[in-house]
Amino acid sequence: MRFPAPLVSARLVKRYKRFLADVVLDGSGEEVTAHCANPxxxxxxxxxxxxxxxxxxxxxxxxxAFSWELVEADGVLVGINTAHPNxxxxxxxxxxxxxxxADFTSLRREVKYGRNSRIDILLEEADGRSVYVEVKNVHLMRRPGLAEFPDSVTARGAKHLDEMATMVGEGARAAMVYLVQRPDCERLSLAGDIDPAYVRAFEAARAAGVEAYAVGCRITEDEIVADRPVTLAI
Known part of the structure; x- marks a missing residue:
């Protein structure tokens, strides 16, 4: 995914109310408020x-006018905009x-299913079997090389796991894809100390046949590309 125009560099003053960030633009020194698309x-x-x-x-x-896209942390660029993972x-x-x-013949986004939910990506395989793909953004790293999800309690995430397990029970495939928007992580684990309920839902979904994969990103000021496997340490 290439950014449509060159990004503007700045220094963070503060992030607040979850979706707002005050920054000082490089060059002009002007302080502006940017949208932070990350809950x-x-x-x-x-x-x-x-x-x-x-x-x-x-x-x-x-x-x-501005949206926060990247931050430099631990010496690398990290993608923080959760509007991009799908x-x-x-x-x-x-x-x-x-x-x-990889064996799909069609791909659709934001398709209704389950209990008033939408699946991020719905694939259809050559034999007509559906594959429900739920995408989760990951950028928490508390130990070198280890990405963790979630970074806050996500009841919605647990609900999605339950619904995907139901789809598997009805004969479809279902897969969680954890998108690691930082290049310095080779493994991914679940943050049970942050959200133990999500871990329990994940374990139940896996037992029901829900698949799980993790993909890492290459990030520059020009583009973000998801192009490498990340090992699940779960």
């Missing part, structure tokens, strides 16, 4: 003074970067 805790990624990169919209109807995973699927999910 999570963003542990280790919201330190005042951190170098960040923003996209800018020319849409006059938007209240905030697109990144779709690109990875079409490129064959997830071999276990």
């Amino acid at each position: 999570g805790a963003m542990t280790g990624l919201k330190e005042p003074g951190a170098r960040v990169w923003l996209s800018r919209s020319d849409n006059p109807k938007r209240k905030l 697109t990144l995973v779709e690109e990875a699927l079409r490129a064959g970067a997830i071999p276990e999910l």
